[in-house]
Amino acid sequence: MSYTQLSCIAVLAALLADSQLTRTRMIFRKSFWTSYAIILPFQLLTNWWLTSRNIVMYDSHQIIGWRIASAPIEDLLFGFALVLGILQSWSYWGKKL
Amino acid sequence: MLAFTVMGSFWLEVIFKVAVLKRVKRVVLTIAPVAAIFLVWDLYAVHVGHWHFDKKQILGIYLPGQIPIEEFLFFVIVPLAAIMTIEAVRRVKSHWAVGDER
Numbered sequence: 001m002s003y004t005q006l007s008c009i010a011v012l013a014a015l016l017a018d019s020q021l022t023r024t025r026m027i028f029r030k031s032f033w034t035s036y037a038i039i040l041p042f043q044l045l046t047n048w049w050l051t052s053r054n055i056v057m058y059d060s061h062q063i064i065g066w067r068i069a070s071a072p073i074e075d076l077l078f079g080f081a082l083v084l085g086i087l088q089s090w091s092y093w094g095k096k097l
Numbered sequence: 098m099l100a101f102t103v104m105g106s107f108w109l110e111v112i113f114k115v116a117v118l119k120r121v122k123r124v125v126l127t128i129a130p131v132a133a134i135f136l137v138w139d140l141y142a143v144h145v146g147h148w149h150f151d152k153k154q155i156l157g158i159y160l161p162g163q164i165p166i167e168e169f170l171f172f173v174i175v176p177l178a179a180i181m182t183i184e185a186v187r188r189v190k191s192h193w194a195v196g197d198e199r
Contacts, residue, residue, distance in 0.1 A: 002147070003142065003148070006138065006142075024196040025196065029193070029194060029195065029196065030190070031183055031186050031190065031194065031195045032183070032195075034186050034190070034193070035179065035182045035186050038182050038186070039178070039179055039182055042105055042178075046098045046101060046102060049098055049101075050098055053154070054151055054154075055098075055151050056148055056149075056150055057150075057151070059147055062147045082135060082175065082176070082179075083179050085135075086127065086131050086176040086180065087180070089126075089127040089130065089131050090180050091195050091197045092127075092197075093123050093126045093127050093197075094123060094195070094196075094197025095197045095198075097122065097126070
């Protein structure tokens with residue numbers, strides 16, 4: 001599978017977990033979207049750093065080719081899935097412990 | 098990049114007293130399963146060549162499976178920064194639920 005496909009699956013999996021597994025419903029919360037809005041510019045900045053300096057390089061056949069701040073668009077899906085995964089896990093364990 | 102992320106977020110621990118680092122058990126339970134999934138993805142991506150790293154710009158310390166130590170730390174530092182962010186948001190907007198309220 002390509003990075004494009006995997007990053008889409010990751011977002012879907014994170015959304016599915018949010019509604020069915022942890023049942024935290026983060027995507028309906030202002031606290032989540034405000035946090036993501038704060039994190040996103042920092043992701044763009046660090047992504048730009050890592051990709052523009054060629055610290056991380058991508059196989060051009062595995063990405064769709066659209067780039068934002070020098071990084072593949074897939075990285076934004078990767079980042080969203082990571083943030084949604086972590087914050088729902090944090091919310092879940094906060095309630096459970 | 099990791100140092101920048103630490104600088105950009107860990108001051109929330111001091112100024113906003115989010116006390117994320119004090120909740121060790123919750124932090125470990127939160128990060129471990131998510132980081133594990135992403136590290137498996139990373140392992141796969143590195144092996145099939147979706148992405149690779151400039152050997153001259155990393156420490157050169159590897160985890161089993163040719164994962165640079167920076168990549169492992171990424172999946173600890175970035176989640177910590179995200180958790181500190183939502184806890185800081187909660188400090189400012191205490192009426193916005195995070196979902197863990199009792």
